[in-house]
Amino acid sequence: MSNPFKILDEVSLRWHHIKMMLVAAVGTFTDGYDLTMLGLVLTPLLASFGISNIKSSIGVFWATWLNALPIFGFLIGAPVFGYLANKGRKRFYGVDVALMSIGAGLQFIAQSLVELAIFRFMIGIGLGADYVLSPMMVAEHSNARDRGRLLAIGFGGFWVFGALVASLLALMFKGFLNSDLYWRVMLASGAIPPLIVIYLRRRFPETPRYLARIAGDVKEFSKVVRQVLKADVGTDITLRTDDRGYGELLRSYIPYMLLGASLWYLFDIPAYGQGFFISYIANIIGYNNPALMNIISIGFTYLGALIFWLTQPRLGSKVLQAVGFGGMAASFFVFAYLMHASLIGVISGILLFSLAKFFGQVGPGSVVAVGAHGVELSPTKVRGIGQAINVLGGRLGVLTTTFVLPALLAANSPYAYVFLGAVSLIGVALTVLFVPETANKGLEEASMEFIH
Numbered sequence: 001m002s003n004p005f006k007i008l009d010e011v012s013l014r015w016h017h018i019k020m021m022l023v024a025a026v027g028t029f030t031d032g033y034d035l036t037m038l039g040l041v042l043t044p045l046l047a048s049f050g051i052s053n054i055k056s057s058i059g060v061f062w063a064t065w066l067n068a069l070p071i072f073g074f075l076i077g078a079p080v081f082g083y084l085a086n087k088g089r090k091r092f093y094g095v096d097v098a099l100m101s102i103g104a105g106l107q108f109i110a111q112s113l114v115e116l117a118i119f120r121f122m123i124g125i126g127l128g129a130d131y132v133l134s135p136m137m138v139a140e141h142s143n144a145r146d147r148g149r150l151l152a153i154g155f156g157g158f159w160v161f162g163a164l165v166a167s168l169l170a171l172m173f174k175g176f177l178n179s180d181l182y183w184r185v186m187l188a189s190g191a192i193p194p195l196i197v198i199y200l201r202r203r204f205p206e207t208p209r210y211l212a213r214i215a216g217d218v219k220e221f222s223k224v225v226r227q228v229l230k231a232d233v234g235t236d237i238t239l240r241t242d243d244r245g246y247g248e249l250l251r252s253y254i255p256y257m258l259l260g261a262s263l264w265y266l267f268d269i270p271a272y273g274q275g276f277f278i279s280y281i282a283n284i285i286g287y288n289n290p291a292l293m294n295i296i297s298i299g300f301t302y303l304g305a306l307i308f309w310l311t312q313p314r315l316g317s318k319v320l321q322a323v324g325f326g327g328m329a330a331s332f333f334v335f336a337y338l339m340h341a342s343l344i345g346v347i348s349g350i351l352l353f354s355l356a357k358f359f360g361q362v363g364p365g366s367v368v369a370v371g372a373h374g375v376e377l378s379p380t381k382v383r384g385i386g387q388a389i390n391v392l393g394g395r396l397g398v399l400t401t402t403f404v405l406p407a408l409l410a411a412n413s414p415y416a417y418v419f420l421g422a423v424s425l426i427g428v429a430l431t432v433l434f435v436p437e438t439a440n441k442g443l444e445e446a447s448m449e450f451i452h
Contacts, residue, residue: 027130032162073124082388099126260373261393285349304361324363
């Protein structure tokens, strides 16, 4: 075979692909759950430690840092595990969710805000590792036609599912538990999903791309391909490892890695801004139930995910990404105008908030924020590094949101939404001008990784 991956690229969608996606999705589910839940329980949490006003300087300080510490954990977990991925994707798969589960569970016993911050930092290290490893595992096992959709549902879709579960549980248990126990149970319950999948992740096979292009293990490659296809693939497979040096590969691919990182940076500013500070946004429009507001917006988000799933193989990822960024920009600009004119109300506020979520999931939330550019535009030998750079770009976007938006939102300023709209417009420009189309292409074709 001139291209040993052709048979994997052309196979139809199998249960193996779906199972891999579901087990991999637990990490982003946990991320969506934890970050959303923190926003929903922030008021009783701070009150437990003597901070009764979340808009006070000390309240804004701790709201900011409790959101930020997991992101700083990403800055360690992503590059470390991006490097380790070249020693075996599977070798470290399970360590990531173990770190998440321990950090989340320890939140229940936090006796101070400093302790809570440390535990949240640990969650972030595990999430950083997972954001590198899981998309690589899914992409390197996937067929060409369904790879983009598996990444979109498994990561973008499950992040939203985690946010939905957090909102539903916050509604169900609000008033049922005393306020101190309430936030502890809600945050610590995020330990359960990653704990469940540790064993399952350890049982998954190594990726065929790693076995072929890095390890050069013909026997294991053939075994994994037979496992995916449920058929004998023959004995005439010739594997050639990638003998190019890391310096050569990085010089060739760093522009694509930085492009993906820049787009993820731009998307995560508005996406996490909406999630982190939903309580402020609800206050601006005069709505006192942010959890229900979040559930409504999630319905719009899943509609966006459905449209992506139905249209991506035909329209391509690039078009949908540009449309999504553009729709987000329009939603934010209209919100800012109505707010400036004192015309924003509950219905219009929830609708515009939800439309921004909808367009985000139609496009960048299903492409950029699932690591598609990191795994599709980097060749196998430096894919871990490329994905780590992409993840770091996204987390820097979250940090920008965390440190820029609180003061604007606390001051009820329409400039917060002008800022989010402008960021989204830059995303449109970068997508149209520089992003190559990767839909329906094998990983090697998408990343221009010519077999040699």
